[in-house]
Amino acid sequence: MSTKEYPAIWxxxxxxxxxxxxxxxxxxxxxxxxLVDEVLPGSHINLRFHPTVMAGAGEPVLEVMIDTSxxxxxxxxxxxxxxxxxxxxxxxxxxGEKDGKPxxxxxxxxxxxxxxxxxxxxxxxxxxxxxxxAAPNPTQCCGVGEILRAKGINTPLVNIPGCPPHxxxxxxxxxxxxxxxxxxxxxLDEYKRPKAFYxxxxxxxxxxxxxxxxxxFAKKFGDPGCNYELGCRGPITHADCPVRLWNGKVNWCxxxxxxCIGCTEPGFFDIAPLYQKVxxxxxxxxx
Amino acid sequence: MGQIxxxxxxxxxxxLKVEAVVDRGVVKEVKSSGMLFRGLELILRGRxxxxxxxxxxxxxxxxxxxxxxxxxxxxxxAFGIADKIPDNGRIIxxxxxxxxxxADHVLHFYHLTALDYVDVARLAKYSGNNPVLSSIKSFIAxxxxxxxxxxxxxxxxxxxxxxxxVVAHYVAAFDMRRRGQEMLxxxxxxxxxxxxxxxxxVASVPSVDNMTSFLWRLREFQEFVDSIYLPDVLAxxxxxxxxxxxGRGCGNLLAYGSxxxxxxxxxxxxxxxFFKSGTTSSDLKFNELDQxxxxxxxxxxxYADSISGRHPSQGDIVLDEGKKGAYSWLKSPRYDGMVFExxxxxxxxxxxxxxxxKVKSLVDSVLSQADLKPKAxxxxxxRHLARALETKLIADAMTDWLLQxxxxxxxxxxxxxPKEATGMGLLDASRGALGHWIxxxxxxxxxxxxxxxxxxxxxxxxxxxxxxPLEQAIIGTKIKDEANPFEIVRIVRSFDPCLACSIHLLTxxxxxxxxxxxx
Numbered sequence: 001m002s003t004k005e006y007p008a009i010w011x012x013x014x015x016x017x018x019x020x021x022x023x024x025x026x027x028x029x030x031x032x033x034x035l036v037d038e039v040l041p042g043s044h045i046n047l048r049f050h051p052t053v054m055a056g057a058g059e060p061v062l063e064v065m066i067d068t069s070x071x072x073x074x075x076x077x078x079x080x081x082x083x084x085x086x087x088x089x090x091x092x093x094x095x096g097e098k099d100g101k102p103x104x105x106x107x108x109x110x111x112x113x114x115x116x117x118x119x120x121x122x123x124x125x126x127x128x129x130x131x132x133x134a135a136p137n138p139t140q141c142c143g144v145g146e147i148l149r150a151k152g153i154n155t156p157l158v159n160i161p162g163c164p165p166h167x168x169x170x171x172x173x174x175x176x177x178x179x180x181x182x183x184x185x186x187x188l189d190e191y192k193r194p195k196a197f198y199x200x201x202x203x204x205x206x207x208x209x210x211x212x213x214x215x216x217f218a219k220k221f222g223d224p225g226c227n228y229e230l231g232c233r234g235p236i237t238h239a240d241c242p243v244r245l246w247n248g249k250v251n252w253c254x255x256x257x258x259x260c261i262g263c264t265e266p267g268f269f270d271i272a273p274l275y276q277k278v279x280x281x282x283x284x285x286x287x
Numbered sequence: 288m289g290q291i292x293x294x295x296x297x298x299x300x301x302x303l304k305v306e307a308v309v310d311r312g313v314v315k316e317v318k319s320s321g322m323l324f325r326g327l328e329l330i331l332r333g334r335x336x337x338x339x340x341x342x343x344x345x346x347x348x349x350x351x352x353x354x355x356x357x358x359x360x361x362x363x364x365a366f367g368i369a370d371k372i373p374d375n376g377r378i379i380x381x382x383x384x385x386x387x388x389x390a391d392h393v394l395h396f397y398h399l400t401a402l403d404y405v406d407v408a409r410l411a412k413y414s415g416n417n418p419v420l421s422s423i424k425s426f427i428a429x430x431x432x433x434x435x436x437x438x439x440x441x442x443x444x445x446x447x448x449x450x451x452x453v454v455a456h457y458v459a460a461f462d463m464r465r466r467g468q469e470m471l472x473x474x475x476x477x478x479x480x481x482x483x484x485x486x487x488x489v490a491s492v493p494s495v496d497n498m499t500s501f502l503w504r505l506r507e508f509q510e511f512v513d514s515i516y517l518p519d520v521l522a523x524x525x526x527x528x529x530x531x532x533x534g535r536g537c538g539n540l541l542a543y544g545s546x547x548x549x550x551x552x553x554x555x556x557x558x559x560x561f562f563k564s565g566t567t568s569s570d571l572k573f574n575e576l577d578q579x580x581x582x583x584x585x586x587x588x589x590y591a592d593s594i595s596g597r598h599p600s601q602g603d604i605v606l607d608e609g610k611k612g613a614y615s616w617l618k619s620p621r622y623d624g625m626v627f628e629x630x631x632x633x634x635x636x637x638x639x640x641x642x643x644x645k646v647k648s649l650v651d652s653v654l655s656q657a658d659l660k661p662k663a664x665x666x667x668x669x670r671h672l673a674r675a676l677e678t679k680l681i682a683d684a685m686t687d688w689l690l691q692x693x694x695x696x697x698x699x700x701x702x703x704x705p706k707e708a709t710g711m712g713l714l715d716a717s718r719g720a721l722g723h724w725i726x727x728x729x730x731x732x733x734x735x736x737x738x739x740x741x742x743x744x745x746x747x748x749x750x751x752x753x754x755x756p757l758e759q760a761i762i763g764t765k766i767k768d769e770a771n772p773f774e775i776v777r778i779v780r781s782f783d784p785c786l787a788c789s790i791h792l793l794t795x796x797x798x799x800x801x802x803x804x805x806x
Binding site: 003005007014015016017018019020021022024025027030031032035036037044046047048049050052053054055056057060061064085088091092093130131132134135136137138139141163164220221222246247248250251252253255256257258259261263269273274275276 | 299324325326327329330334335337338341342345346347348349351394398399402407419422423426429431433434435436437438439458461462464465468469471472473474475476477478479480482483485487488489490491492500608697698699701776
């Protein structure tokens with residue numbers, strides 16, 4: 001059986017590489033399985049461009065991106081990590097040059113998204129702007145969806161937010177595209193997050209939920225009780241962390257005694273100070 | 288003579304451009320430029336001081352852990368609790384930092400560096416029965432070689448047997464660095480961007496099962512360091528021994544020190560640390576660190592000259608994007624007006640110079656096996672070797688720290704948020720000296736300044752026009768083959784910079800001779 005190759009371009013914009021590092025933590029499949037093996041029988045992800053992993057450097061690797069967008073028109077997956085700076089036409093973030101002039105991240109995203117099979121906004125920065133877009137958003141950063149809307153680009157978009165996202169959310173989304181094709185509109189929520197991973201709140205599955213229901217709240221770190229009064233965002237945060245667990249399933253934020261900081265939600269750094277009880281005003285009705 | 292464009296240099300974190308002027312095959316002049324500005328220090332202003340602990344981790348997803356601990360030290364000092372952190376909290380922070388650093392160094396050697404020296408493509412003719420190497424052979428046979436090509440060609444010198452071994456370890460190292468992150472997560476909750484470290488200590492209370500789980504992952508890691516990582520670095524260094532002469536750098540080294548052995552001293556510059564703070568130079572004379580001599584200069588950075596030369600506690604961000612002569616978003620940190628390199632090499636050699644017995648005997652024994660003098664450490668291979676030796680020193684120290692934990696006892700102390708305060712957090716991160724400074728007014732962050740290790744190492748020229756450490760390491764380098772400038776990318780990566788790079792080689796006058804494709 002011949003192997004179907006899925007070319008992929010992984011573009012890093014205004015981010016911290018944390019999403020890439022998180023995907024390196026994938027367990028089954030491992031990152032070696034993702035890079036080298038048929039990740040599903042008969043399918044291989046051909047990761048042609050990834051700044052932190054690839055062997056090459058310089059102009060030839062930039063040409064790989066351009067060549068892929070031309071030769072594999074409509075057939076490659078564009079993964080964007082990091083937000084896109086838009087102030088002053090994007091000069092706060094550039095990758096390489098075009099015709100002797102710095103080429104902005106914004107221009108790369110516009111060019112590569114146009115002809116992609118699908119765009120994945122990986123991490124909260126690419127999905128919603130994330131940390132660089134936190135107030136006062138000095139470089140006017142935004143998520144990839146906003147760039148697509150502004151340019152009228154209709155390529156299907158899936159957002160996988162999280163700071164960082166869990167590697168399973170990324171691998172599961174990609175595997176789903178390989179097996180079943182692009183997600184249907186009803187598979188995604190209003191922020192284009194796959195409901196399979198973001199369909200419930202942290203609060204709904206939290207092992208400390210019983211404390212909340214009995215009004216037993218921790219007053220400081222290390223206390224037994226629900227961490228809600230320490231600033232936990234579990235009630236307003238959509239993700240399956242309490243059941244999925246992190247890093248080889250050894251722990252997760254509330255499991256280790258800390259608070260959920262709401263990292264899968266738009267604008268999570270601007271909702272309220274992180275270690276302050278979230279006000280009733282921002283809580284959804286049902287809580 | 289011609290212009291080569293390497294744009295971007297990959298396998299490093301972030302966005303950086305370096306322009307080098309080459310004359311008759313020798314680099315004459317270099318400019319390194321940070322190419323991404325996010326303004327995190329501006330975002331921090333006006334916020335609850337405690338949020339700095341989460342926000343500053345997002346400076347870097349490769350080494351967020353160091354920022355979390357530098358921020359926690361900074362906030363502890365601002366909140367007046369630096370000498371009150373429970374021992375459990377102090378020790379767990381050490382374990383979290385240690386787990387991060389050993390995982391980071393393994394990632395750096397195998398995943399960010401090795402592809403400059405090993406030849407994955409040669410596995411096409413592999414004839415053995417190692418399943419990992421066979422799967423790579425089938426991958427090559429399928430013909431879609433991304434992300435392993437394109438690449439520079441011509442200087443892959445490892446004998447087949449060593450080459451195959453290191454490629455197999457490239458794959459094994461993925462699992463091992465993940466194991467390091469699991470160790471961290473046992474106490475830090477998740478990685479990257481842990482939520483376990485908080486001002487006042489850590490959020491988790493140690494338990495026997497977490498300690499045991501940590502211990503046996505650590506054991507596995509130590510075996511990997513002793514039987515795989517260190518031998519691989521030495522094997523690569525032996526074949527590429529000319530790289531003990533290349534990329535020497537500025538010759539001045541600075542370390543803040545790391546791993547708190549004493550929680551009762553409020554002034555962290557006086558604390559007993561596993562790695563001591565200090566400076567040294569090629570003469571290997573040890574000097575105590577005086578942090579008041581640190582300044583940040585901006586003559587060649589896109590910031591207003593009015594903020595140049597200040598101590599970071601008085602630092603500011605005033606943008607001046609169009610400034611004449613400026614070429615970077617990075618400022619130029621200097622110590623006593625001089626250029627200093629930071630990182631594992633600095634940590635190892637500062638502690639070597641200060642007479643640390645463990646460090647000295649390990650370094651001397653490895654150097655004597657390779658028939659090298661200590662000055663060989665000031666080089667591309669010296670930096671890789673220092674990183675590997677440091678990994679061993681940290682991994683071997685952690686069992687003792689772990690066994691000092693008292694299960695079930697507090698690792699956190701509560702505190703009052705001050706209305707007005709200043710703080711400082713200094714430590715040695717994976718990539719070198721990391722400093723955080725805060726000023727709190729009316730209970731909010733009035734100013735927050737960070738100097739990262741890569742800002743030291745990749746800094747542009749300063750007010751006296753002295754090139755930064757990376758720039759100095761590239762200047763004078765002979766480029767054997769301008770179409771495949773291995774020397775430059777190998778020097779850049781030896782610093783493990785936290786920035787993605789693009790390198791331009793220009794003619795001495797800077798005029799364009801026309802570009803040609805590098806392939």
